[in-house]
Amino acid sequence: MPLHLYLSPHLDDAVLSCGGLIARQTRRGDEVIVLTLCAGSAPDRLSAFARFQHERWLAGASDTDVVALRRREDEAACAQLGARALHLPLRDCIYRQDAEGRWLYTEEAALLGPPHPADDPTAWQATLEPWLERLQPDFVYAPLAVGNHVDHQLTRQVADRWVEAGRPILFYEDFPYSEAVTALWHSLNRHLEWSWARRIWRLQSEDVEAKVTALACYRSQIAVLFPNDGLRSRVLAQLARTGAPDWAEALWQPLPTPSATLRFPP
Secondary structure (H helix, E strand, O other): OOEEEEOOOOOOOHHHHEEEHHHHHHOOOOEEEEEEOOOOOOOEEEEEEEHHHHHHOOOOOOOOHHHHHHHHHHHHHHHHHHHOOEEEEOOOHHHOOOOOEEEEEOOOHHHHHOOOOOHHHHHHHHHHHHHHHHHHEEEEEEOOOOOOOOOHHHHHHHHHHHHOOOOOOOEEEOOOOHHHHHHHHHOOOOOOOOEEEEEEEEEHHHHHHHHHHHHHHOOOHHHHHHHOOOOHHHHHHHHHHHHHHEEEEEEEEEEEOOOOOOOOOO
């Protein structure tokens, strides 16, 4: 059976975007690994912005190792889908500093802007390459960076380099950012010389329910991402928009040259 490797910038992104497809793949016996890049421990000293984010995620709780909590949430979510969770030591952007110890991202607007010059995608690529060599996946999935979160952009930059080197990569629509269609089209037009092939995977009700159940494991993130108990309704609405009249999730394959070969999973 094939091995599917999902690159997830944070401890929730792959399940948010592809949880139904992951459930479909594992249900038929395929092996799925969700590899989260930014799963490294937080530094002992936090910026005011990072402390603010922790307060949002913990909803008033204190004395908690937030990253350890989020790793456990991700392991539980992946287990619900029948997938395996692996975590890399890169730090979330809210924890990163430059060589002089200055925080790289100190406000919400900075998270959705260009990556800081101190953030080098080459270092991310060097961290990822040994895992690809070790795991030898049949299919690799990366975020389109819809919404422009800097960690998604850096993951996308690594994936783009692989595409240009001839490695086939499939890209997923980052949910919930992909609720904004204009943001999706912006991400597809990062390389104006590329064309794209889009394919949707129709989901059974058990795939949809598995995704919703898995997402509920991310308790630290739910209230921030889906206020007012909007998780289920928004997930179902997005799946319906993608596959109308059915539920579906979509993947995109870049065609950087006219001779590029299509290879979607079955």
